[in-house]
Amino acid sequence: MTTVLPAATATAPSAQRSEPMLVAMRDPAADRTAVEWAxxxxxxxxxxxxxxxxxxxxSxxxxxxLYGDEVIGGRVMVGREASRVAHRHPxxxxxxxxxxxxxxxxxxxxxTAAPMIVVGADRKDPATGEYKGSVALQVALNSATAVAVVPPSYGYGTVSGQARGGVVVGVDGSDMSHAALMRAAEEAHAAGMALTVVTALGSSPQRMAIGASxxxxxxxxxYPDLLVSWIVDxxxxxxxxxxxxxxxxxxxxIGRHGSGARSAMSLGSVTHTLLLEPPCPTLVLTRRELEPSGNGPTPAEERMTVP
Structure with a gap:
């Protein structure tokens, strides 16, 4: 079932942000997609x-x-990559x-200072199928800010013959999914994109009935002008x-934990599975999105405010 909220249109990007996004480049070839997306x-x-x-x-x-050669080589490599993306995006x-x-x-x-961290998805060994490290999972679990994990083969595509795009968010009625929804709406609004909200089998019907409205x-x-579609799968x-x-x-x-989370010290099972092979750039929220703000601005509003 799909519900489209009425009287909504895509909007223009929001005001300028001052805090820099952070993207990790472990290997120029393997992480180029993440750098490009960021x-x-x-x-x-x-x-x-x-x-x-x-x-x-x-050590x-x-x-x-010679360690000095490694430092020089690293500086040259990261500087070259920065110059390349600056040239592509005047x-x-x-x-x-x-x-x-x-x-x-x-x-x-x-x-703690970055509005978002971007990393490439953890890579598999083509011969054994085993993952080479767990940088994306470790950062997503422990970061103080939201983490975007970008698959190496990311590109626009189609599903069931329909062109896709925009921002998608998973909602199961939990507090974390509410925070994910608001962050997804912020991201869609800022980029002038549509928002698709997905509630799937397994979410609590009672919780969703109480929390959806x-x-x-x-x-x-x-975001009164944001185009929003709500899909119940x-x-x-x-x-x-x-x-x-x-x-x-x-x-x-997605949130770091869903409604069925057993521990705050680990990723939820849905999040863990999706981050191993993300279907598209996947933004994982952290506990900072849930911090109470009293009568002041929300964390999302603080990020959108220009001094």
Whole structure:
């Protein structure tokens, strides 16, 4: 079942943001898609972008290698990548950050100030099928800010013969999914895109019956011109539904935990599965989105405010 909220049109991008988005470039070839997506997103939002690259700690260097050469090589590589995206997106403010040590530690250390961290999806070994590390999962679990995970083969596509695009969000009636909905609405509004809200089989009917109307009202109140479609999928599991509607979209927004979360110390099962092979750039929200704001602005509104 699909519901389209009435009297809505796509809107223009929002006001300029001052905090830089952060994108990790572990390998120029493997992470180029993530860098490209981050640059395009930053340009669309008129936000600055920082390209981060990490080189191994000196204690982990093989014998006979000069660490100074590694530092110089890292600076050249990240500088070249920053220059490339700046050339592709005139007017984009790009800076670089070279970290000596673990890339996860670098990203987490900077996550308190960044409005978003962008990383490439964790890669598989083509021979064994095993994942090479778990950078995306570790950052998504521990970051203080939202984390976007970009698949290496990301591109626009079609589903069931229909062109897709815009922002998709999964909602199951939990507080985290409410926060995900509002962040998805903010992202769609800022980029001038439509928003698709997906509720799949497995969500609590009672919780959704109580929470759906207030959530819709919140979206309409904050973003009266936003085009919103609400899909209730009774045929697929949450993972299947979000993979289906996320494929070919510009962004999928999910919470770090859903309504069935057992622990705050781990990713929810739906989130964990989607991040292993994300159907499109997937934005994972953190607890910062749930922090109470009293009578003041919400975290989303604070990010949208220009000093």
């Amino acid at each position: 640059a395009a997103r930053a340009a669309a939002l008129d936000a600055p972008l920082t390209v981060l690259h990490a080189i191994a700690d000196p 982990l260097m093989p014998p006979g290698r 007017g984009l403010r790009v800076s670089t950050y070279l970290h000596c040590g673990d890339v996860v530690e670098a990203l987490l250390g900077l996550s 207030p959530m819709l009202l919140d979206v309409r109140t904050r 009774e045929l697929h599991t949450p993972v299947e539904a979000l993979e289906l509607y996320g494929t070919g979209s510009d962004l999928l927004v």
